[in-house]
Amino acid sequence: MSTHNPVPSERALADPILETKRLSKEFKGFAAVSDLNLKVERGHIHALIGPNGAGKTTVFNLLTKFLTPTTGTILFNGTDITREQPADIALRGVIRSFQISAVFPGLTPLENVRLALQRATKTSYHFWRSDRCLDRLDARAMELLDAVGLAEHSGGLTSELAYGRKRALEIATTLALEPELMLLDEPTQGMGAEDVEKITALVKQASAGRTILMVEHNLKVVETLADRITVLQRGSILAEGTYAEVSQDPQVLEAYLGSAHA
Amino acid sequence: MNRYAWIALALLGLLAPFVVYPVFMMKLLCFGLFAAAFNLLLGYTGLLSFGHAAFFGGAAYVTGHLVKNVGLTPEVGVLAGTVFAGLLGWAVGSLAIRRQGIYFAMVTLALAQIVYFVALKLPFTGGEDGLQGIPRGLLFGLIDLNRVAMVGGNPLPLSLYYFIFALFCLGFWVIHRAIHSPFGQVLKAIRENEARAISLGYKVERFKLMAFVLSSALAGLAGSMKCLVFQLASLTDVNWHTSGEVVLMTLLGGVGTVLGPPAGAFTVVTLQSKLTMVGPWITVIIGGIFVVCVLLFRRGFIGELGRLLRRPL
Numbered sequence: 001m002s003t004h005n006p007v008p009s010e011r012a013l014a015d016p017i018l019e020t021k022r023l024s025k026e027f028k029g030f031a032a033v034s035d036l037n038l039k040v041e042r043g044h045i046h047a048l049i050g051p052n053g054a055g056k057t058t059v060f061n062l063l064t065k066f067l068t069p070t071t072g073t074i075l076f077n078g079t080d081i082t083r084e085q086p087a088d089i090a091l092r093g094v095i096r097s098f099q100i101s102a103v104f105p106g107l108t109p110l111e112n113v114r115l116a117l118q119r120a121t122k123t124s125y126h127f128w129r130s131d132r133c134l135d136r137l138d139a140r141a142m143e144l145l146d147a148v149g150l151a152e153h154s155g156g157l158t159s160e161l162a163y164g165r166k167r168a169l170e171i172a173t174t175l176a177l178e179p180e181l182m183l184l185d186e187p188t189q190g191m192g193a194e195d196v197e198k199i200t201a202l203v204k205q206a207s208a209g210r211t212i213l214m215v216e217h218n219l220k221v222v223e224t225l226a227d228r229i230t231v232l233q234r235g236s237i238l239a240e241g242t243y244a245e246v247s248q249d250p251q252v253l254e255a256y257l258g259s260a261h262a
Numbered sequence: 263m264n265r266y267a268w269i270a271l272a273l274l275g276l277l278a279p280f281v282v283y284p285v286f287m288m289k290l291l292c293f294g295l296f297a298a299a300f301n302l303l304l305g306y307t308g309l310l311s312f313g314h315a316a317f318f319g320g321a322a323y324v325t326g327h328l329v330k331n332v333g334l335t336p337e338v339g340v341l342a343g344t345v346f347a348g349l350l351g352w353a354v355g356s357l358a359i360r361r362q363g364i365y366f367a368m369v370t371l372a373l374a375q376i377v378y379f380v381a382l383k384l385p386f387t388g389g390e391d392g393l394q395g396i397p398r399g400l401l402f403g404l405i406d407l408n409r410v411a412m413v414g415g416n417p418l419p420l421s422l423y424y425f426i427f428a429l430f431c432l433g434f435w436v437i438h439r440a441i442h443s444p445f446g447q448v449l450k451a452i453r454e455n456e457a458r459a460i461s462l463g464y465k466v467e468r469f470k471l472m473a474f475v476l477s478s479a480l481a482g483l484a485g486s487m488k489c490l491v492f493q494l495a496s497l498t499d500v501n502w503h504t505s506g507e508v509v510l511m512t513l514l515g516g517v518g519t520v521l522g523p524p525a526g527a528f529t530v531v532t533l534q535s536k537l538t539m540v541g542p543w544i545t546v547i548i549g550g551i552f553v554v555c556v557l558l559f560r561r562g563f564i565g566e567l568g569r570l571l572r573r574p575l
Binding site: 064066085086087090091095096097098102103104105106107111114115116118119121123124125126127128129130131133134173177 | 436439440442443444445446447448450451453454455457458459460461462463464465466468469472476
């Protein structure tokens with residue numbers, strides 16, 4: 001731990017689904033993440049917050065293997081996944097979203113969700129079969145689209161959807177994989193207040209029976225959703241706890257608001 | 263594309279040799295299949311290979327050698343050429359898919375240049391002259407592909423034409439099926455958003471490599487066909503000009519459409535043969551047409567037509 005003060009509410013986590021041990025990432029000498037010991041409790045919505053440049057997205061990319069850590073280990077369900085490929089992590093049930101919306105713009109929303117469902121059919125290498133064999137996934141795909149309020153937009157081009165709807169589609173696609181752990185990178189970024197509420201509700205709905213780790217700037221969303229919050233600063237943990245605990249932490253106040261509150 | 267449109271196109275193909283000079287028609291089919299195979303990679307996976315001549319020409323050499331010097335029957339020669347191109351594609355693809363964008367194109371170009379050099383230097387390839395006078399032989403040991411049928415006083419090489427036409431249909435069907443298969447869906451996903459495809463758990467390298475192998479094998483099939491039609495396998499087939507030409511054909515007709523690349527190939531080959539009298543200026547003319555088409559019809563002419571008709575062609 002790089003914090004000098006003890007972290008408030010340092011209780012032992014009963015059942016961590018994801019754990020990092022002394023995780024570090026350096027870019028040409030610049031430590032984007034240093035010595036990070038993060039634990040995500042199973043069933044929680046865990047929020048990762050922090051000022052710009054605190055290393056939140058880097059942590060995300062490390063956890064999903066889009067970046068390779070310089071040192072340290074990552075455990076998922078107690079298994080060391082530090083050296084695995086991004087697609088392997090996905091197969092284990094860790095599905096991520098991206099800061100900019102991650103959809104397949106040239107395909108229809110239905111096809112977007114179907115691509116996630118298709119993986120389980122084990123036909124994805126079958127180039128000799130007609131794609132009509134995927135039609136049986138349509139019912140489930142429509143269910144998922146309906147759950148995020150996109151049922152009537154299932155047939156158009158995804159690129160023509162409004163921004164908030166693209167994010168909703170992304171959540172539907174992610175849910176299609178029934179992930180054990182969902183990693184959401186700023187799910188409400190760039191949204192109007194109305195969309196933010198919708199997505200907040202969707203994330204809450206999606207959290208049933210699974211764990212969510214999210215990076216989020218919008219503190220209201222964090223307050224509403226997060227069971228536990230980790231505040232990052234300069235690549236290491238500044239504070240951790242519930243929203244009430246973290247928001248009272250003098251160091252956090254200083255990091256967010258400047259020294260006036262110190 | 264509905265069923266009737268396909269039947270109409272097939273009928274056109276069957277009747278074409280009675281109207282169009284058959285050898286010319288067969289050339290169209292060879293390059294049409296070549297462009298369609300290339301499009302599987304560029305249009306549906308988003309990978310720009312700049313070395314597809316290596317598969318086209320490489321297969322032509324293998325077929326030519328086996329038929330001429332070893333004495334195998336033409337269908338075995340074609341099969342061997344196709345398999346060879348697929349294996350070569352596997353080797354080139356394994357190296358190239360580690361890089362993206364322009365670097366991918368450069369790796370394929372560099373490896374194709376190696377194939378060109380090998381074709382120039384190997385003992386059985388005939389060096390600068392190429393392999394000439396390749397016999398067409400007996401199909402399945404039975405049907406003489408040199409046989410001509412007299413129709414209205416004109417000798418027409420119908421056996422060869424229908425053999426080539428059948429191969430074209432087979433190759434085109436495989437491409438069409440691959441595009442509209444579960445595999446094709448994943449390819450489109452990779453083209454649209456590779457990072458997202460990975461995060462959904464797809465091992466994109468494997469899909470890219472498989473698309474590369476399919477594309478190169480089918481480009482090889484086209485090369486083997488061309489070798490039987492012209493009874494020639496030459497350095498032109500493995501030259502990087504040919505790699506560039508197939509890019510041009512595909513873009514002209516419409517990248518990412520089913521009919522665009524063959525239509526583009528038909529256009530380019532037709533222009534080349536109709537404009538032979540202008541000599542070296544042909545490059546300038548085709549270049550000009552290409553520039554105008556890219557500026558006016560960014561989706562290629564079939565792509566634009568499909569947009570007007572509001573259906574994928």
